[in-house]
Amino acid sequence: xxxxxxxxxxxxxxxxxxxxxxxxxxxxxxxxxxxxxxxxxxxxxxxxxxxxxxxxxxxxxxxxxxxxxxxxxxxxxxxxxxxxxxxxxxxxxxxxxxxxxxxxxxxxxxxxxxxxxxxxxxxxxxxxxxxxxxxxxxxxxxxxxxxxxxxxxxxxxxxxxxxxx
Amino acid sequence: xxxxxxxxxxxxxxxxxxxxxxxxxxxxxxxxxxxxxxxxxxxxxxxxxxxxxxxxxxxxxxxxxxxxxxxxxxxxxxxxxxxxxxxxxxxxxxxxxxxxxxxxxxxxxxxxxxxxxxxxxxxxxxxxxxxxxxxxxxxxxxxxxxxxxxxxxxxxxxxxxxxxxxxxxxxxxxxxxxxxxxxxxxxxxxxxxxxxxxxxxxxxxxxxxxxxxxxxxxxxxxxxxxxxxxxxxxxxxxxxxxxxxxxxxxxxxxxxxxxxxxxxxxxxxxxxxxxxxxxxxxxxxxxxxxxxxxxxxxxxxxxxxxxxxxxxxxxxxxxxxxxxxxxxxxxxxxxxxxxxxxxxxxxxxxxxxxxxxxxxxxxxxxxxxxxxxxxxxxxxxxxxxxxxxxxxxxxxxxxxxxxxxxxxxxxxxxxxxxxxxxxxxxxxxxxxxxxxxxxxxxxxxxxxxxxxxxxxxxxxxxxxxxxxxxxxxxxxxxxxxxxxxxxxxxxxxxxxxxxxxxxxxxxx
Numbered sequence: 307x308x309x310x311x312x313x314x315x316x317x318x319x320x321x322x323x324x325x326x327x328x329x330x331x332x333x334x335x336x337x338x339x340x341x342x343x344x345x346x347x348x349x350x351x352x353x354x355x356x357x358x359x360x361x362x363x364x365x366x367x368x369x370x371x372x373x374x375x376x377x378x379x380x381x382x383x384x385x386x387x388x389x390x391x392x393x394x395x396x397x398x399x400x401x402x403x404x405x406x407x408x409x410x411x412x413x414x415x416x417x418x419x420x421x422x423x424x425x426x427x428x429x430x431x432x433x434x435x436x437x438x439x440x441x442x443x444x445x446x447x448x449x450x451x452x453x454x455x456x457x458x459x460x461x462x463x464x465x466x467x468x469x470x471x
Numbered sequence: 472x473x474x475x476x477x478x479x480x481x482x483x484x485x486x487x488x489x490x491x492x493x494x495x496x497x498x499x500x501x502x503x504x505x506x507x508x509x510x511x512x513x514x515x516x517x518x519x520x521x522x523x524x525x526x527x528x529x530x531x532x533x534x535x536x537x538x539x540x541x542x543x544x545x546x547x548x549x550x551x552x553x554x555x556x557x558x559x560x561x562x563x564x565x566x567x568x569x570x571x572x573x574x575x576x577x578x579x580x581x582x583x584x585x586x587x588x589x590x591x592x593x594x595x596x597x598x599x600x601x602x603x604x605x606x607x608x609x610x611x612x613x614x615x616x617x618x619x620x621x622x623x624x625x626x627x628x629x630x631x632x633x634x635x636x637x638x639x640x641x642x643x644x645x646x647x648x649x650x651x652x653x654x655x656x657x658x659x660x661x662x663x664x665x666x667x668x669x670x671x672x673x674x675x676x677x678x679x680x681x682x683x684x685x686x687x688x689x690x691x692x693x694x695x696x697x698x699x700x701x702x703x704x705x706x707x708x709x710x711x712x713x714x715x716x717x718x719x720x721x722x723x724x725x726x727x728x729x730x731x732x733x734x735x736x737x738x739x740x741x742x743x744x745x746x747x748x749x750x751x752x753x754x755x756x757x758x759x760x761x762x763x764x765x766x767x768x769x770x771x772x773x774x775x776x777x778x779x780x781x782x783x784x785x786x787x788x789x790x791x792x793x794x795x796x797x798x799x800x801x802x803x804x805x806x807x808x809x810x811x812x813x814x815x816x817x818x819x820x821x822x823x824x825x826x827x828x829x830x831x832x833x834x835x836x837x838x839x840x841x842x843x844x845x846x847x848x849x850x851x852x853x854x855x856x857x858x859x860x861x862x863x864x865x866x867x868x869x870x871x872x873x874x875x876x877x878x879x880x881x882x883x884x885x886x887x888x889x890x891x892x893x894x895x896x897x898x899x900x901x902x903x904x905x906x907x908x909x910x911x912x913x914x915x916x917x918x919x920x921x922x923x924x925x926x927x928x929x930x931x932x933x934x935x936x937x938x939x940x941x942x943x944x945x946x947x948x949x950x951x952x953x954x955x956x957x958x959x960x961x962x963x964x965x966x967x968x969x970x971x972x973x974x975x976x977x978x979x
Contacts, residue, residue: 310899318637325644325659332656340924342651342658345917349647352640359633363965370969393690400689401891404682407870408883420871424863430689431859441860449871459875 308371311364318357326350399430415464416454420446476826479524480834488525489831492532493838497846499533500540500552507537507553507741508673511798518805526805527824528831534781534798535835538741539583539843542774543850546572546579550684550865554676554911555741555777557904558749558769565765570702573847577712578767579774580843582723585716586775587836589727590734590782595829598735598786610926611934614919615943617912620743621905622950623750630902632958638901641892642909643916645670652918653925665881674873674885675910679903681869682890685862687897705848719771722752730776734783740798742911744780745773746904782832789825 325346334341403426410419424442429435453459463470479485492514499510510533518526541553546563556563566575621643625635648659649669660666703711716723726748733744752772753762762769781798788799811821873882893903927933935941 314637314899314901322640328659332651332658333654340653340921340929342653342656345651345913345920346644346647346658349640349644353637353644356633356637356640360637363633363962367965367969396689397686397894400686401887404866404870404883404887404890408880408887411874411880411883416871420867423870424867427863427866428859431862433859438863441863445864445867449867453871453875459871460878461871461874 308364308367311360312368315357315360315362315364318353319361320357322350322353322357324350325353396430400427403427403430411464412462413464415466416461417446417450417466418464420449476823476830479823480528480827480830484522485525485528488521488529489532489834489838492529493536493835493842496533496536497540497839497842500537501543501846501850507534507541507555508798510534510537511802523806523811524824524827527802527828528835530798530802530805531781531828531831532835532838535583535587535778535832536839536842538777538781539580539774539839540846542579542583542770543576543846546575547850548684548861550680553741554907555745555780556773557680557742557907558745558777559773561763562766562769566767566770569765571708571711572701572850573703573705573708574711574715575767575770576847576850577708577844578715579770580840580847581712581716582771582774583778584836584840584843585723586727586730586777586779587782587839588833589724589775590731590779591829591832591836593728593731593779594735594782594786594832598790608939609937610919610922611937611940612943614916614923614934615940615947617915617919619943619947619950620747620912621908621916622947622954623743623747625905625954626750626950630900631961632954633961634901635905636954638896638903639905639909641896642906643913645675645889645906645910646913646917652914653921663881665877665879669914670885670889670910671873671877671882672910673876674882675889676907677869677873678886678889679893679907681865682886683893683897683903685866685869686890686894688858688862690894705844708847715767716771719768722768722771723775726752726772726776727779730779731783733776734780735786740784741777741780743908744783745777746908748776749773778836785828789828 329343329346329350332341332343332346334343403423406426407419407423410422414422421439421442424445425435425438428438428441433441450461454461495514496507496510500507511530514529514533518529521529538553538555541551541556542563543552545551545556545560546567549560549564551557551560563575563579566572621639625632625639630638646669648666650656650660650667651658657667729748729751730741730744733747734740749762749769749772752769753759756762756766756768758766758768784799788803806824811824870883870886873886874880876882896903896906923934935944
């Protein structure tokens with residue numbers, strides 16, 4: 307855990323500093339020392355303090371364990387590195403699918419995009435292509451019925467606009 | 472309650488709507504990522520075609536059941552269906568993993584039903600009395616109330632104090648995004664107009680809870696935990712649930728009453744009621760160390776508190792027209808659309824509305840039991856759906872649900888960004904709950920702080936000058952002192968553990 311604490315502490319401190327710097331550029335209110343920058347600054351200082359505390363305690367822990375001769379890496383993750391790499395790749399694929407959904411939703415339309423995204427997700431979770439399609443096509447039309455036809459959510463049609471009803 | 476109201480409540484039209492909305496609320500609440508607020512928001516177009524009194528019943532029935540049904544995906548998938556179930560999701564999931572999902576959910580259902588009924592009885596009894604106190608609340612009191620809510624979120628979390636605070640500050644930062652309340656300066660929007668209103672809450676919740684869960688499922692891959700087994704028949708589970716409830720009947724009573732009172736405070740809804748009652752329950756329990764590891768007691772408290780709070784939330788809505796939570800905010804909108812303005816006069820001008828509301832609450836809480844049992848019986852089917860089929864479905868509902876709230880692709884980006892954040896936070900041991908409370912209450916805290924500062928012309932002492940403000944402020948400072956002591960104790964414990972371990976390892 308000390309290793310992740312080290313990194314998250316570092317990230318939090320840097321992120322807090324970034325917010326603090328941005329917040330200091332906000333204008334203040336007439337007649338008051340407080341302005342729009344106050345609350346972001348409080349959050350930023352909080353993040354920096356928490357980050358620094360995490361960083362210091364992680365460094366202390368790491369220092370002690372190093373002195374004791376035990377490697378922290380070994381206790382952090384027992385899984386072989388091959389598995390961890392695969393997990394990372396699957397995560398990245400999922401993020402790409404969601405990002406693709408966001409990018410394609412308006413130009414391609416809801417139907418094409420969600421069939422593609424759901425098929426891809428189902429493949430990612432280990433369904434074969436035929437079954438993935440058997441899932442994604444009815445699901446898309448079910449969601450269309452529920453959200454577009456029943457609840458009147460204006461789902462975009464995109465390339466399917468000529469077929470819109 | 473007069474004969475007219477009773478006849479109207481038991482009319483075929485009203486009964487059909489109540490039954491349909493009970494089912495609808497249960498189904499929407501049971502879908503991870505679809506919240507009670509969203510269920511009501513999606514119901515709004517239909518209420519245009521309804522009699523205003525029926526519309527009120529529809530809203531009440533939907534929220535009541537959706538808040539309970541939020542426990543179902545919480546217990547089975549570790550994704551709270553609504554934020555109100557987040558407080559005890561860990562306990563519910565651990566119990567389900569041990570094969571006790573049915574009795575756990577039945578306890579939730581019955582506790583929710585009792586809590587809901589207690590909530591509406593209290594609403595009918597004490598609304599005027601509470602109103603007299605709260606009518607004097609100014610921005611100072613509201614500021615302390617929201618701050619106290621935030622501090623409680625840190626106090627109730629099971630993670631280290633530093634990480635809980637870090638999570639809270641992340642939430643507060645997210646709440647800062649958008650146009651600021653004081654001078655209207657856009658903050659951290661990077662020129663995106665869609666962000667001027669701030670990060671929409673529902674996409675944020677869907678990202679933090681639903682997408683991060685799908686990401687966790689994707690990253691575990693074939694190492695996924697075995698699906699939850701059900702080792703109880705329905706009658707067995709019923710008996711077990713009844714025993715549990717009668718053992719913890721004092722908890723039900725305490726949390727139903729406390730939940731109603733918390734819900735009645737403006738800005739504090741079902742989720743905060745559940746958090747606070749869970750924390751109180753842990754404090755007074757004989758086994759506080761079991762909380763968060765699959766202990767039913769916290770579920771009894773949280774489950775009755777969040778449903779009781781729904782009734783409570785109507786108190787400020789009815790008396791002042793100030794919504795107690797996001798659901799009543801929508802409901803007030805519907806009342807206004809129908810030409811009725813909530814406020815002290817509604818009790819004299821439109822008493823039938825108030826009476827219908829009470830009646831609808833009572834009936835929804837009773838109807839919820841058979842519908843809930845049916846859904847719990849079927850929930851084993853939900854569990855048997857393999858992850859590779861379930862996760863794509865949850866993903867599509869999450870994305871479309873987020874889109875439906877804002878009608879803009881920005882919702883998808885919010886889901887993605889907060890999904891990654893939620894996954895990273897969980898993976899490195901940061902609790903999610905303080906961040907969510909930060910997002911919900913950040914705006915309220917800031918708005919009331921700024922208003923108070925403008926009123927007092929920059930004097931901080933004004934925050935303690937009014938009696939209620941002083942009491943709430945002192946309570947908040949007490950919680951902070953306690954948290955500081957706990958953080959110091961945690962640090963001391965870690966130091967000791969290290970110095971005890973170090974000599975053992977040295978010979979190597």
